[in-house]
Amino acid sequence: MPKVSSVVVPYAAYLRVYEPLGAFPEPERGHWARYARRPDRPSYQDELRRSLADLVPTPPVAVPVQESGDAFVLEVDGVVCVCPWRTRLRGWQALEGLGDELPPPVLDAVLPPVVRRQAALDYERWLARNPDARPWIRTATWQVPLNWFVLVADEERQYDKGTAEAPPVLRYRTPMVQARRRVARALRTLRDTMEEGPLIDGLVDVGRWLEEFHPRSLVELDYGGLVHVMSAGALEDDHSAADVAEGVEALRQGDGAAAGEAYARLVERWRAVRDRRSAN
Numbered sequence: 001m002p003k004v005s006s007v008v009v010p011y012a013a014y015l016r017v018y019e020p021l022g023a024f025p026e027p028e029r030g031h032w033a034r035y036a037r038r039p040d041r042p043s044y045q046d047e048l049r050r051s052l053a054d055l056v057p058t059p060p061v062a063v064p065v066q067e068s069g070d071a072f073v074l075e076v077d078g079v080v081c082v083c084p085w086r087t088r089l090r091g092w093q094a095l096e097g098l099g100d101e102l103p104p105p106v107l108d109a110v111l112p113p114v115v116r117r118q119a120a121l122d123y124e125r126w127l128a129r130n131p132d133a134r135p136w137i138r139t140a141t142w143q144v145p146l147n148w149f150v151l152v153a154d155e156e157r158q159y160d161k162g163t164a165e166a167p168p169v170l171r172y173r174t175p176m177v178q179a180r181r182r183v184a185r186a187l188r189t190l191r192d193t194m195e196e197g198p199l200i201d202g203l204v205d206v207g208r209w210l211e212e213f214h215p216r217s218l219v220e221l222d223y224g225g226l227v228h229v230m231s232a233g234a235l236e237d238d239h240s241a242a243d244v245a246e247g248v249e250a251l252r253q254g255d256g257a258a259a260g261e262a263y264a265r266l267v268e269r270w271r272a273v274r275d276r277r278s279a280n
Contacts, residue, residue: 012140012225013226014140014220014222015138015139015140015206016138017210017218018081019082020081020217023213033080035069035073036073044072044224050064050087062119063088063092071085083136086136090135090137093135095120095123142276143226143270143274144221144226144270146202147203147205150183150206150245150248151206152174153241156172157172167227170222172220172221173218173221187207190248190251192252193252193254229276234272240269240270243262246262247262
């Protein structure tokens, strides 16, 4: 499959769920089984490039006209697992929160109101026919949400420094049962020690999302394009999952000072990344 361009598109991190082929009904299961044997499967960068290319025409294409037939594929203990892109669904969902990301003049210039209204109507009609639809991928720009780190452990961290030809990679992979267990434990601790707020709400939302998938799935937290805006030293020293786990355990032990220190490390690390968003 040809690439739209060779330009690296950064700034986004991803939370993905890979489900075993057996979790998909036919004929979709057959489609993914054939797809998994393809040698030319595209990357997440290809998906981003296609999305950006859709913004070039006049009027721009807010979301793809057809749903993507692509996916990420992993083999886990001999079982083929698939993470469908569902680019169209994710595009609709991203449009709902775009007003919080861009100033109105910029948003109107990129996606005129008439284009956004039509996309919203299309999504409303589609959702009426597909009320149980959910994405296999969550995306965050210029950050990794702290509640994502609750799902993984430092020993599951995979870091590759990369080469001149290949970019660095920083990601975590964990079995679904472990991710769910960690969410449940963290929620008990946070609710016992904190008032309801964005951190708890975000973790509840992620936990509910995970419940939608097969229990033998794999969860992946991928820094994605963020590796292009972080120095090699920052990537190598980044152990955010360990900091989150340390903070939650400190709260459970009633050690507010240690919890505050872990949180301060996280805030400082991710502030340095987010500040690049407005550096130009």
